[in-house]
Amino acid sequence: MTRVIIVRHGQSTxxxxxxxxxxxxxxxxxxxxxxxxxxxxxxxxxxSFNAIYSSPLQRAKQTAEIIHGELANEAVQSADxxxxxxxxxxxxxxxxxxxxxxxxxxxxxxxxxxHENPQELxxxxxxxxxxxxxxxxxxLYEQARQFWQNILPHHRGETILIVGHNGINRALISTALGIxxxxxxxxxxxxxxxxxxxxxxxxxxxxxxESMNQTQHTGETLPSLRPGxxxxxxxxxxHGETEWNRQTRFQxxxxxxxNDNGRQQAQKAGVFLQNVAxxxxxxxxxxxxxxxxxxxxxxxPSINLELQDGLREISHGLWEGKLEAEIxxxxxxxxxxxxxxxxxxxxxxxxxxxxxxxRSTEAWQNIVQxxxxxxxxxxxxxxxxxxxxxxxxxxxxxxxxxxxxxxxxNGAVSVIDYPSGLNGVPVLQAMNITTHLGGVLDKTxxxxx
Numbered sequence: 001m002t003r004v005i006i007v008r009h010g011q012s013t014x015x016x017x018x019x020x021x022x023x024x025x026x027x028x029x030x031x032x033x034x035x036x037x038x039x040x041x042x043x044x045x046x047x048s049f050n051a052i053y054s055s056p057l058q059r060a061k062q063t064a065e066i067i068h069g070e071l072a073n074e075a076v077q078s079a080d081x082x083x084x085x086x087x088x089x090x091x092x093x094x095x096x097x098x099x100x101x102x103x104x105x106x107x108x109x110x111x112x113x114x115h116e117n118p119q120e121l122x123x124x125x126x127x128x129x130x131x132x133x134x135x136x137x138x139x140l141y142e143q144a145r146q147f148w149q150n151i152l153p154h155h156r157g158e159t160i161l162i163v164g165h166n167g168i169n170r171a172l173i174s175t176a177l178g179i180x181x182x183x184x185x186x187x188x189x190x191x192x193x194x195x196x197x198x199x200x201x202x203x204x205x206x207x208x209x210e211s212m213n214q215t216q217h218t219g220e221t222l223p224s225l226r227p228g229x230x231x232x233x234x235x236x237x238x239h240g241e242t243e244w245n246r247q248t249r250f251q252x253x254x255x256x257x258x259n260d261n262g263r264q265q266a267q268k269a270g271v272f273l274q275n276v277a278x279x280x281x282x283x284x285x286x287x288x289x290x291x292x293x294x295x296x297x298x299x300x301p302s303i304n305l306e307l308q309d310g311l312r313e314i315s316h317g318l319w320e321g322k323l324e325a326e327i328x329x330x331x332x333x334x335x336x337x338x339x340x341x342x343x344x345x346x347x348x349x350x351x352x353x354x355x356x357x358x359r360s361t362e363a364w365q366n367i368v369q370x371x372x373x374x375x376x377x378x379x380x381x382x383x384x385x386x387x388x389x390x391x392x393x394x395x396x397x398x399x400x401x402x403x404x405x406x407x408x409x410n411g412a413v414s415v416i417d418y419p420s421g422l423n424g425v426p427v428l429q430a431m432n433i434t435t436h437l438g439g440v441l442d443k444t445x446x447x448x449x
Contacts, residue, residue: 001097001157001198001199001200002004002120002152002155002156002157002158002159002160002194002198002199002446003158003159003160003196003197003198003199004159004160004161004162004197004198004199005044005046005047005049005159005161005162005194005195005196005440006159006162006164006169006173006194006195006196006197006251007040007063007067007161007162007163007164007190007192007193007194007195008061008163008164008165008169008189008192009029009033009037009057009059009062009163009164009191009192010029010030010032010034010059010062010066010191010192010195011029011030011032011033011035011036011061011191011192011276012027012028012029012030012033012059012191013027013028013030013446014026014097015027015030015033015191016028016030016334017097017099018099018100018101018282019044019097019099019100019265020092020095020096020097020098020099020100020103021089021096021165021448022089022090022091022092022093022095022096022097023088023089023090023091023092023093023096024097025056025057025058026097027059027116028059028062029059029062029063030449031115031148032053033059033063033192034062034066034189034334035047035279036066036191036192036218037063037192038064038066038067038068038070038426039192039217039218039219040063040066040067040070040192040194040217040385041066041067041068041069041070041071041161041441042068042070042192042217043194043440044067044071044161044440045070045071045072046072046439047159047440047441048072048159048242049159049161050155050158050159050160051068051079051082051155051158051160051161052068052081052082052160052161052162053077053081053082053083053084053087053151053160053161054081054082054083054084054087054162054164054324055070055084055087055088055089055163055164055165055168056083056084056085056087056088056162057166058087058091060087060164060165061081061083061163063163063192064081064161065081066160066186066396067330068081073089073374074163080203081163083389084147084151085170086143086144086146086147086150087147087162087163087164087165087168088135088165089164089165089166089167089169090136090139090140090165090167090168090171091100091134091136091139091140092123092136093123093125093134094107094123094125095107099346101240103320104244108222110123113155115181115185117129118137118181118182118184118185119135119137119138119180119181119182119184121135121136121137122134122135123136128201133276134293134428137171137181137184137310138181140167140335141166141171141174141181141319143168143171144168144171144172144175144222145203145435146173147172148172148175148176148202148203149202149203150435152199152201152203152409153202154203156201158259160222160309162172163284164318165189166188166189167184167420169185169189169195169305170184170188171184171186173195173197173209174187175394176197176203176207176209176428177209177297177398177402177405178398178402178405179396179397179398180397182397183396183425185406185425185427186395186396186425186426186427186428187396187427187428187430188213188214188398188427189427190213190215190218190220190223190224190399190432191218192215192217192218193212193213193214193215193223193430194211194213194214194217194440195209195212195213195214195440196209196210196211196212196442197209197442198210198357201252201426206340206406208404208407209406209407209431209432210407210430210432210441211407211412211430211432211433211434211440211441211442212428212430212431212432213431214430214433215430215438216433216434217435217440218437220310221272221276222235222274222276222413222415222429222430223415223429224428225410225417226259226417226419230419231372231377231418231419231420231421231424232368232372232376232377232378232379232417232418233271233377233378233379233415233416233418233429234367234368234378234379234381234399234415234417234418235276235278235379235380235381235413235414235415235417236381236383236388236391236412236413236414236415237289237292237293237296237380237381237382237410237411237412237413238266238382238383238384238385238388238408238410238411238412239258239262239284239288239289239291239292239382239383239384239410239411240258240259240261240262240263240264240266240269240288240291240292240295240410240411241259241261241262241410241411241444242256242257242259242262242282242439243257243259243287243351244255245262245366245410246259246261248323249321249322249323249325250316250319250320250321250322250323250324250327251313251316251320251321252314252315252316252317252320252347252350253286253312253313253315253316253320254314254320254321255286255287255288256287256288257288257291258287258292259329261341262288262292262410262411263295264411264438265292265295265410265411265444266291266292266295266411267292267295268411268437269295269296269411269413269436269437270295270299271436272433272435272436273275273296273297273299273380273413274299274412275365276378277377277378278300278303278378278379278380279299279303279371279378279379280303280306280374280376280379280380281293281296281297281300281302281303281304281305281306281335281381281382282306282307282308282363282367282379282380282381282382283305283306283307283308283309283311283378283381283382283383284307284308284309284311284312284313284382284384285307285308285309285311285312285431286312286313286384289303289311289382289383289384290307290382291341291352292303292382292411293305293380293382296380296382297380299378303380306417308363308367309347309359309363310359310360310362310363310364311360311363311364311381311383311384311387312359312384312387313383313384313385313386313387314347314351314353314384314387315347315350315351315355316347316350317347317348317349317350317351318330318331318347318348318350319347319348319350320330320350320395331348338431339404341401342400342403342404343399343401343402343403344401353386353390353400353403354366354400356389357393357400360383360387360390360391360394361390361391361394364381364391364394364423367386368380368422369417369422372418372421372422379435385408387406387422388401388406388414389403389404389406390403392414392428392431393406395403395416395426395428396428406431406432407432407433407442408432409432409437409442409443409444410444411434411436411437411444412432412433412434412437412442412444413430413432413433413436414428414430414433415428415430415431415432415433416428416429417429424433435443
């Protein structure tokens with residue numbers, strides 16, 4: 001496995017001024033940007049890196065050098081930060097250096113396309129006297145693919161750090177997972193946010209997004225809401241550990257309760273979210289998520305917990321209660337199909353992922369619509385591994401066969417915003433935050449579903 005940790009540069013002078021940076025190399029890190037970069041280095045200090053790659057733009061390069069200086073790993077200390085042109089930020093030549101408000105005013109139609117159909121945004125640019133069409137987002141995705149194709153073969157089985165920008169980092173994550181450029185705005189990257197990708201091989205081989213946009217090391221519990229956000233924020237949590245998770249026994253819809261470690265995980269998630277203003281809470285009707293939600297809500301005593309059957313775990317049918325070896329013996333080859341083409345597997349006397357998709361997304365959409373109707377802003381949703389992964393596919397416009405691209409640790413928190421109502425594109429602000437359970441990397445039991 002190749003582990004890739006992706007970091008966005010620290011806060012820059014243009015970030016504060018709300019200017020479009022693009023490839024302009026004018027803005028520099030603010031004092032906060034330098035301080036947060038140092039905090040990233042401290043958060044990553046127990047991880048051994050084989051290489052560090054940075055964008056050549058000074059705001060990223062400076063961030064990479066500060067992180068590099070904080071890392072205790074001797075191998076990295078002796079290695080320079082390597083500059084890659086393929087980590088440059090998105091190229092927006094007609095907008096660069098302008099205030100966002102000026103772009104809205106001067107290019108209203110293009111700005112609308114940028115937000116609603118980013119892959120269709122085009123700019124006419126002059127290259128040595130020749131006018132050509134430039135598609136900023138499509139070009140960026142091609143650049144990201146090229147970076148992966150160039151870099152991954154050199155680092156099989158290693159751990160590397162990438163320091164880039166909001167746009168290129170989104171494109172790197174999207175091309176790794178197969179997320180369409182039309183969903184460019186569905187992923188966010190905060191200044192000095194940390195994301196973790198695990199590659200089985202090269203681009204196109206299995207890859208897992210272990211976590212995305214962790215900001216806790218900078219003192220920000222959850223990524224901040226966009227200015228003027230009027231929509232709904234959902235905090236999607238996976239239940240704490242059960243004894244069957246620990247044993248890697250398939251539980252599905254057998255109502256296994258939390259074990260002591262699972263209750264501790266729920267308590268830690270509760271402390272982590274205690275200062276977040278929660279307006280409503282919904283859980284799967286099964287014991288393990290219900291108990292997890294109740295423990296978290298001890299810090300929010302005025303909130304009633306609603307139970308939804310649509311959020312229940314996948315029914316594994318005849319696999320339930322069995323270990324992997326027992327399933328392999330009874331249903332030879334089916335576990336391999338489940339690991340590689342999960343969307344095509346019908347659980348014997350149970351469900352398939354399409355059925356989970358239909359009931360869980362219906363419940364999810366109803367939760368969002370009810371919150372919008374009642375002007376509630378932030379909701380806690382507690383469910384299961386398969387349910388959460390299916391919902392993440394739905395949120396990012398991916399089919400069920402992308403199910404394994406997402407990790408969901410016991411007691412982990414993901415953050416999904418609906419800034420433009422139910423018909424607008426949802427935004428995955430952060431995914432699988434487990435820092436409250438011990439560090440940047442997810443150390444919870446993987447377990448069976």
